[in-house]
Amino acid sequence: MKFVVCVLLMSSLALAAETRFVCHYTTWSRDRPDEGSFQINDIPGNLCSHVVYNFLGVNETSYQLELLQPDYDLGERAIERFAALKDQFPHLKLLIAVGGWAHGGARFSEMAKFRTRRNQFIGSVIKFLHQYRLDGIELVWLYPGNFDRGGAVEDKDTFLYLVSELAKVVRDEKKPYEVVIQVPVDISRMAVGYHQEELCAAADFVHMVGYDLRGWWNNFADVHSPLAPRPNDLVMDSFEHVNVGDGVQDWLEKGCPPEKVTLGVALFGRTYLLDDPLDNTIGAVTIGAGDPGPYSNEPGYLGYCEFCHNLTSDEWTKKWDDVGLCPYAYTETTWIGYENERSLQEKINYVKQKRLGGLYAFSLDLDDYRGACGEPFPLTRFLSRYHDETKIKDWHIFVSTTERKEINTTEGES
Numbered sequence: 186m187k188f189v190v191c192v193l194l195m196s197s198l199a200l201a202a203e204t205r206f207v208c209h210y211t212t213w214s215r216d217r218p219d220e221g222s223f224q225i226n227d228i229p230g231n232l233c234s235h236v237v238y239n240f241l242g243v244n245e246t247s248y249q250l251e252l253l254q255p256d257y258d259l260g261e262r263a264i265e266r267f268a269a270l271k272d273q274f275p276h277l278k279l280l281i282a283v284g285g286w287a288h289g290g291a292r293f294s295e296m297a298k299f300r301t302r303r304n305q306f307i308g309s310v311i312k313f314l315h316q317y318r319l320d321g322i323e324l325v326w327l328y329p330g331n332f333d334r335g336g337a338v339e340d341k342d343t344f345l346y347l348v349s350e351l352a353k354v355v356r357d358e359k360k361p362y363e364v365v366i367q368v369p370v371d372i373s374r375m376a377v378g379y380h381q382e383e384l385c386a387a388a389d390f391v392h393m394v395g396y397d398l399r400g401w402w403n404n405f406a407d408v409h410s411p412l413a414p415r416p417n418d419l420v421m422d423s424f425e426h427v428n429v430g431d432g433v434q435d436w437l438e439k440g441c442p443p444e445k446v447t448l449g450v451a452l453f454g455r456t457y458l459l460d461d462p463l464d465n466t467i468g469a470v471t472i473g474a475g476d477p478g479p480y481s482n483e484p485g486y487l488g489y490c491e492f493c494h495n496l497t498s499d500e501w502t503k504k505w506d507d508v509g510l511c512p513y514a515y516t517e518t519t520w521i522g523y524e525n526e527r528s529l530q531e532k533i534n535y536v537k538q539k540r541l542g543g544l545y546a547f548s549l550d551l552d553d554y555r556g557a558c559g560e561p562f563p564l565t566r567f568l569s570r571y572h573d574e575t576k577i578k579d580w581h582i583f584v585s586t587t588e589r590k591e592i593n594t595t596e597g598e599s
């Protein structure tokens with residue numbers, strides 16, 4: 186028995202490698218009132234392996250990288266101060282995210298259309314990363330090939346050209362930059378926008394958006410990051426495969442190397458107004474978005490910091506989706522699907538089981554970073570603990586022992 190345990194431990198250590206734990210900083214969170222204002226010096230660099238600055242954009246006429254808030258990015262030296270996080274946390278890798286929802290897909294589509302334009306963009310990215318001594322870029326094109334988002338049919342090809350050419354320039358110039366793409370797990374988006382296998386081969390890392398898979402716009406109450414299909418998804422049109430497990434599995438089956446996959450988790454909830462307060466199960470009819478929060482100020486959306494305290498009150502009924510493995514809660518007509526430590530543990534278990542490269546959290550300013558409900562940054566800290574576990578100090582000793590053995594076995598056989 187002892188022998189078996191030892192062998193299992195050895196093999197799991199041999200396969201272990203330090204996982205990524207990528208944290209996202211959002212520039213717009215600084216404008217929130219009072220203690221809701223999240224500043225660059227609030228970034229807990231000790232908890233993350235990477236921090237991403239959201240967002241920069243693509244210039245419509247020059248096709249170069251563009252600052253979206255020059256008064257802040259440059260005027261208030263935000264990018265410089267962001268880059269200086271490395272003085273305080275030397276282990277940190279710092280990336281810029283380009284694109285996002287408000288930016289839209291049209292400018293990517295226009296830029297990626299021709300090689301000369303892609304070269305303009307790529308050149309400006311390399312220059313920018315060099316100038317600020319940053320470590321890489323995450324492309325957040327939402328979504329290639331999607332007409333509603335300003336896309337075109339050829340986006341599927343041109344997105345791949347963009348990623349491949351960017352990665353090639355980085356390699357040829359021997360730059361240490363990470364080329365990261367953010368991609369959906371909703372498999373209905375794949376056919377029009379993503380050469381999945383080739384994209385994964387070209388990019389260094391693939392950040393998969395494992396949240397926002399449901400919301401008030403669907404007109405039924407549900408958690409927004411289920412790990413597996415629930416019975417309810419079969420009766421709801423076209424939701425059968427819209428979940429984290431099916432989405433990630435699709436990428437893996439298309440040939441995406443698991444160690445490049447970084448699973449995204451939400452530090453926010455999606456809220457709804459129930460049609461009937463007595464009908465509050467998953468799938469209940471909803472008539473709109475829950476009220477905006479005092480900080481994030483968006484209907485149907487609440488940062489964990491905006492509701493964690495409410496959930497301690499008896500007024501809220503707290504439930505668990507035992508197939509999707511996510512919590513939800515309701516009071517009167519307000520319904521929320523969110524993530525907590527239990528559901529994040531399930532996501533961590535999934536990452537371990539599939540041997541994925543790690544996790545990212547969106548976003549730091551939505552966690553309870555002032556500690557209104559206890560220790561500051563509870564969810565970020567929870568995820569960080571898993572990242573820490575994978576940094577076993579002497580794991581390479583086990584690996585090298587195992588490697589030598591493997592080589593010897595191979596030699597013996599041949």
Ligand SMILES: *[C@@H]1O[C@H](CO)[C@@H](O)[C@H](O)[C@H]1NC(C)=O
Pocket residue numbers: 244245246247251252
């Ligand atoms: C976009 O690029 C053009 C041409 O270089 C420049 O004149 C313009 O200021 C840029 N726009 C922004 C918003 O940076």
Ligand SMILES: *[C@@H]1O[C@H](CO)[C@@H](O)[C@H](O)[C@H]1NC(C)=O
Pocket residue numbers: 491492495519
């Ligand atoms: C949470 O509690 C605060 C303070 O009591 C209240 O203003 C807010 O409306 C509550 N939020 C929700 C979603 O019920």
Ligand SMILES: *[C@@H]1O[C@H](CO)[C@@H](O)[C@H](O)[C@H]1NC(C)=O
Pocket residue numbers: 589590593
């Ligand atoms: C390889 O295996 C042989 C026999 O199994 C053993 O004698 C030898 O010491 C091993 N070599 C190493 C480097 O472990």
